[in-house]
Amino acid sequence: MTAQILDGKALAKQREQMLKQRVDLLEQKPVLATILVGDDPSSATYVQMKINACGRVGMGSRSVELPSTTTTEQLLATIDELNNDSQVCGILLQHPVPPQIDERACFDAIDITKDVDGVTTQGFGRMAMGEQAFGSATPAGIMTLLKHYDIQLSGKHAVVVGRSPILGKPMAAMLLNANCTVTICHSRTEDLADQIGRADIVVGAVGKPELIRADWIKDGAVVVDAGYHQGGLGDIEKDGLENRVAAVTPVPGGVGPMTINALISQTLESAELLA
Numbered sequence: 001m002t003a004q005i006l007d008g009k010a011l012a013k014q015r016e017q018m019l020k021q022r023v024d025l026l027e028q029k030p031v032l033a034t035i036l037v038g039d040d041p042s043s044a045t046y047v048q049m050k051i052n053a054c055g056r057v058g059m060g061s062r063s064v065e066l067p068s069t070t071t072t073e074q075l076l077a078t079i080d081e082l083n084n085d086s087q088v089c090g091i092l093l094q095h096p097v098p099p100q101i102d103e104r105a106c107f108d109a110i111d112i113t114k115d116v117d118g119v120t121t122q123g124f125g126r127m128a129m130g131e132q133a134f135g136s137a138t139p140a141g142i143m144t145l146l147k148h149y150d151i152q153l154s155g156k157h158a159v160v161v162g163r164s165p166i167l168g169k170p171m172a173a174m175l176l177n178a179n180c181t182v183t184i185c186h187s188r189t190e191d192l193a194d195q196i197g198r199a200d201i202v203v204g205a206v207g208k209p210e211l212i213r214a215d216w217i218k219d220g221a222v223v224v225d226a227g228y229h230q231g232g233l234g235d236i237e238k239d240g241l242e243n244r245v246a247a248v249t250p251v252p253g254g255v256g257p258m259t260i261n262a263l264i265s266q267t268l269e270s271a272e273l274l275a
């Protein structure tokens with residue numbers, strides 16, 4: 001068996017062409033506001049990648065950069081201003097924020113209609129209940145990728161490794177909504193290798209380089225790696241997998257580009273709904 005490569009980079013590029021056509025139909029250019037707090041170089045790179053993607057599809061962006069000493073109150077005030085700015089149709093608060101900030105309070109201050117990154121508690125709840133909501137960007141991008149490659153989900157056993165509010169938990173909810181049987185594993189899971197060995201679909205969403213070993217994964221599984229670490233490593237070790245699994249996301253070029261694509265797609269949807 002030769003694994004199908006779930007090429008997120010190519011799919012994101014293809015989808016950007018369609019997004020551009022939809023943007024061109026709008027009278028007012030959609031604007032995504034990005035908020036970067038502090039000076040983490042990776043976060044700055046990811047925000048710049050999002051701003052660049054907006055530009056490629058003809059959308060505008062408003063970049064807000066705040067110092068690492070910013071307080072929760074100051075960040076809440078910035079979010080409030082953007083909530084009330086009729087030109088802004090989506091707000092992205094880059095995670096992580098510096099430790100003195102109550103990140104959850106700040107995420108939850110984003111107006112639900114502008115929560116295009118799917119980070120609010122209300123958005124999560126609505127999505128989990130199967131109601132209209134923008135999904136958290138990385139799991140939403142993964143779902144688009146799986147759909148594009150016609151990966152069958154209904155009735156399959158998915159194991160999500162990681163339970164973070166913007167990745168593992170919403171990923172599990174989305175797979176459940178797609179009729180998977182879902183197991184969530186995390187740092188306290190005692191039999192991780194056994195759980196992974198029973199998975200038809202494995203999602204690495206734990207943020208630890210190659211924590212998931214290739215030989216735990218069963219033949220014919222679908223392997224989705226949401227991790228990205230120094231040296232191009234993901235959360236999942238890939239040694240020999242390409243000859244025995246059904247499909248695998250590359251790192252880089254798999255989930256990452258689909259995260260950004262989900263964000264800009266949802267920003268456009270927000271603009272279309274607000275128009």
Ligand SMILES: Nc1nc2c(c(=O)[nH]1)N[C@@H](CN(C=O)c1ccc(C(=O)N[C@@H](CCC(=O)O)C(=O)O)cc1)CN2
Pocket residue numbers: 045046047049092093094095096117119136137138166228251252253254255256257258259260
């Ligand atoms: N508010 C949010 N914060 C964070 C999110 C998020 O979805 N919303 N996700 C991650 C980081 N992230 C986006 O913010 C992100 C990470 C990596 C990539 C990506 O495309 N990576 C490339 C490789 C990197 C490169 O080329 O430099 C790839 O995988 O091909 C996109 C987005 C944490 N924070």
